[in-house]
Amino acid sequence: MPEGEANQAQSPLFDFDRLAISSGRWAGVDEAGRGPLAGPVVAAAVVVIEPEGLSGLNDSKKVTPKKRKMLYGEIIARQLVGIGFADEKEIDSINILQASLLAMKRAVLDLPLSPDGLLIDGTFTTDLPLSQKTIIGGDAKSASIAAASIVAKVIRDSWMEKMEIEYPEYGFAQHKGYGTTLHLQALQDHGACVIHRRSFDPVRRVCFGSGTLSNHQSKKSRNYEN
Amino acid sequence: MRIKPAKGEFYLSLGDRGEMIAAAYLTEQGYQILDKKVRSPFGELDLVARKRGRIIFVEVKTRSTPQFGLPEEAVDLVKQKQITKLAEWYLQKNKIENASARFDVIALIYDGVSIPQVRHVENAFEAQA
Numbered sequence A: 001m002p003e004g005e006a007n008q009a010q011s012p013l014f015d016f017d018r019l020a021i022s023s024g025r026w027a028g029v030d031e032a033g034r035g036p037l038a039g040p041v042v043a044a045a046v047v048v049i050e051p052e053g054l055s056g057l058n059d060s061k062k063v064t065p066k067k068r069k070m071l072y073g074e075i076i077a078r079q080l081v082g083i084g085f086a087d088e089k090e091i092d093s094i095n096i097l098q099a100s101l102l103a104m105k106r107a108v109l110d111l112p113l114s115p116d117g118l119l120i121d122g123t124f125t126t127d128l129p130l131s132q133k134t135i136i137g138g139d140a141k142s143a144s145i146a147a148a149s150i151v152a153k154v155i156r157d158s159w160m161e162k163m164e165i166e167y168p169e170y171g172f173a174q175h176k177g178y179g180t181t182l183h184l185q186a187l188q189d190h191g192a193c194v195i196h197r198r199s200f201d202p203v204r205r206v207c208f209g210s211g212t213l214s215n216h217q218s219k220k221s222r223n224y225e226n
Numbered sequence B: 001m002r003i004k005p006a007k008g009e010f011y012l013s014l015g016d017r018g019e020m021i022a023a024a025y026l027t028e029q030g031y032q033i034l035d036k037k038v039r040s041p042f043g044e045l046d047l048v049a050r051k052r053g054r055i056i057f058v059e060v061k062t063r064s065t066p067q068f069g070l071p072e073e074a075v076d077l078v079k080q081k082q083i084t085k086l087a088e089w090y091l092q093k094n095k096i097e098n099a100s101a102r103f104d105v106i107a108l109i110y111d112g113v114s115i116p117q118v119r120h121v122e123n124a125f126e127a128q129a
Helices: A002-010 A013-018 A065-078 A090-095 A096-110 A142-165 A181-190 A201-208 A215-221 B014-028 B079-093
Strands: A026-032 A043-045 A078-086 A117-121 A131-135 B033-041 B041-053 B052-062 B100-109 B117-125
Touching: A002 A096, A002 A181, A013 A026, A026 A096, A026 A142, A043 A096, A043 A142, A065 A142, A078 A096, A078 A142, A078 B014, A090 A096, A131 B033, A142 B014, A181 A201, B014 B033, B014 B041, B014 B052, B014 B100, B014 B117, B033 B079, B041 B079, B052 B079, B079 B100
Parallel strands: A026 A117, A117 A131, B052 B100
Antiparallel strands: A026 A043, A043 A078, B033 B041, B041 B052, B100 B117
């Protein structure tokens, strides 16, 4: 595929993947939604099997939402994609870092074919029995991580938009669960809903009247809805 | 654990790719995927999902071209009966009680290159005894 190779050569993202991966098929892994006060953390794993299908890919953080959605469609049509969630209850019980690693693990296990190794954005590896490399700022260096980052972000945003229908008071379609002024005001007015992360300070303050509760107390009070 | 080294070519059949795309589509729509490719002695469930406490059994049909009939037309009465039986078996096996179930079909037209067309038919058929 000479055309594909030309595209591949043009993108510095692909050079990185070639250097990092000496052999086999590796999956890029990234997650979206560590910061928000509500909803799941969503991870994606992508094995690039048709590089020519990723010609529009660049640093995923610089992509507009419309372009991101388009790239997502191309990725899902031509690459191997796995998706993993860890929900708000898991985040509250094992903490957000462990929950994002759990989501990543699920994303890898969700791949239709198992990869030879993982390129993971960030500094932490999963406990899967696979070769793993972590890359800080990986979505700007590796094409497979950039693709995973796009998939995770599009899926999470879209999922949160659907939550607008279930919980219309909070404006999830707008802020996707992030702690914007609008979201914090809605939390004050309506209290927390089922998908809020009760271990996150702004939510905890609303639920339990104080952000300074000790861990033990807050765990105990978590059983009570508002 | 399902991790095993990939043997030979990394290749996905049209059906496998269709299931991957359908699962991503459902996730986008706010569904939670409970299971994929559930195997039993009497057949396979493509996808099992949950939304608002409801269990949804999804049959995925993928075609590379719409020329020879629409994908969802492939879910005939025989297939509906089989899926119903599989659903009962699944609910029993996983001890899911008092959940309302629904049968959906996701029809995909995918030529291997362009962005696939996805059509999701909710409540495509009723349970068939």
